[in-house]
Amino acid sequence: MTHSLHRRQFSQLVLAGGTAAASLWADWIKAAEDAPLDDRHLVRLGMNALARAHALNYFNDGHRGAAMISAHLMCVENNLDQPVVQRISQLFDLNWAKTKLCQPFPEEDTDPKAIEKVRLALLDGSDALREVGHNVIFASLAIKSFTIMPELATPQRVEGVCQMIRKFKPWRDEAPDDHVQPPPFSDTAAASRFVLQEASDAIDRFMGHGQGFAGHMLTFGQAMVELAADGDEELAEGCRTAFRKYVTVTRQGPGPEARKIKDKTPSKLRPNQAQYWQRRGDKAVGIGHVFKYPYGYYYLLDHAKDPQLASSLDAKAYLVF
Numbered sequence: 001m002t003h004s005l006h007r008r009q010f011s012q013l014v015l016a017g018g019t020a021a022a023s024l025w026a027d028w029i030k031a032a033e034d035a036p037l038d039d040r041h042l043v044r045l046g047m048n049a050l051a052r053a054h055a056l057n058y059f060n061d062g063h064r065g066a067a068m069i070s071a072h073l074m075c076v077e078n079n080l081d082q083p084v085v086q087r088i089s090q091l092f093d094l095n096w097a098k099t100k101l102c103q104p105f106p107e108e109d110t111d112p113k114a115i116e117k118v119r120l121a122l123l124d125g126s127d128a129l130r131e132v133g134h135n136v137i138f139a140s141l142a143i144k145s146f147t148i149m150p151e152l153a154t155p156q157r158v159e160g161v162c163q164m165i166r167k168f169k170p171w172r173d174e175a176p177d178d179h180v181q182p183p184p185f186s187d188t189a190a191a192s193r194f195v196l197q198e199a200s201d202a203i204d205r206f207m208g209h210g211q212g213f214a215g216h217m218l219t220f221g222q223a224m225v226e227l228a229a230d231g232d233e234e235l236a237e238g239c240r241t242a243f244r245k246y247v248t249v250t251r252q253g254p255g256p257e258a259r260k261i262k263d264k265t266p267s268k269l270r271p272n273q274a275q276y277w278q279r280r281g282d283k284a285v286g287i288g289h290v291f292k293y294p295y296g297y298y299y300l301l302d303h304a305k306d307p308q309l310a311s312s313l314d315a316k317a318y319l320v321f
Contacts, residue, residue, distance in 0.1 A: 051160030067288025195221030
């Protein structure tokens with residue numbers, strides 16, 4: 001799905017922001033033409049971060065690595081406009097790219113069993129729901145990265161990723177409700193619709209309490225669907241019980257002690273539009289959900305093939321983004 005920055009939209013931005021906005025956009029457009037994502041530098045940076053996270057902060061730094069990979073995939077798979085691509089790349093340059101987390105690893109021969117080792121690390125205790133399913137989310141992105149950039153599958157990176165995956169601890173790990181029965185993840189359209197509907201219901205259920213449950217429904221669910229779609233149905237189905245547990249927890253809604261969080265202001269801007277990223281500011285990236293949530297969202301929308309569900313979700317997607 002391609003969303004162009006039309007001349008009228010550009011003019012409106014200039015009128016809103018004056019000559020400074022016009023100059024900024026001109027700089028972004030020129031830089032975007034000079035520095036596309038063809039070199040996959042965000043995947044490299046993200047894999048460096050995922051592989052190093054276990055030695056720093058496996059949870060927060062793992063998010064940052066996953067965010068960079070997700071951002072690359074979102075831009076490329078949705079053919080996003082160059083001003084969007086450049087702004088996203090700029091945000092990583094400003095926040096994480098130059099930190100210790102993303103520093104290069106030594107050049108080594110690749111490990112021919114890299115993906116199998118990541119699979120085994122994930123399958124070790126895969127029935128457990130571990131910290132909102134981040135072990136599945138991050139492993140899926142690592143496998144995707146090693147697939148599209150096999151030169152990154154060096155022994156140190158592979159070992160680092162496996163150590164990170166194994167650090168995730170059980171969280172609200174109770175038996176799933178028998179009524180929670182997602183379609184086979186190999187049925188890409190049906191599984192995508194299931195995840196999107198659960199995310200939509202979660203948005204409504206958690207109004208006034210933040211949308212982390214809905215956002216992670218998108219990322220966790222997308223990981224399951226993509227693993228199967230990319231040919232690893234066995235791994236996806238191996239994590240089915242953990243995903244069913246997460247859906248069960250999400251359907252319970254906020255408890256009586258749940259923290260109140262003010263809902264976001266309605267907005268028509270979305271992450272596939274350049275203005276969305278401009279308005280976020282240079283530091284408003286958090287630990288990376290701002291990139292991971294929309295990647296899952298657009299992936300699932302594209303595969304669900306359900307215009308009515310897409311329309312109903314878009315009307316309230318500002319709450320998550």
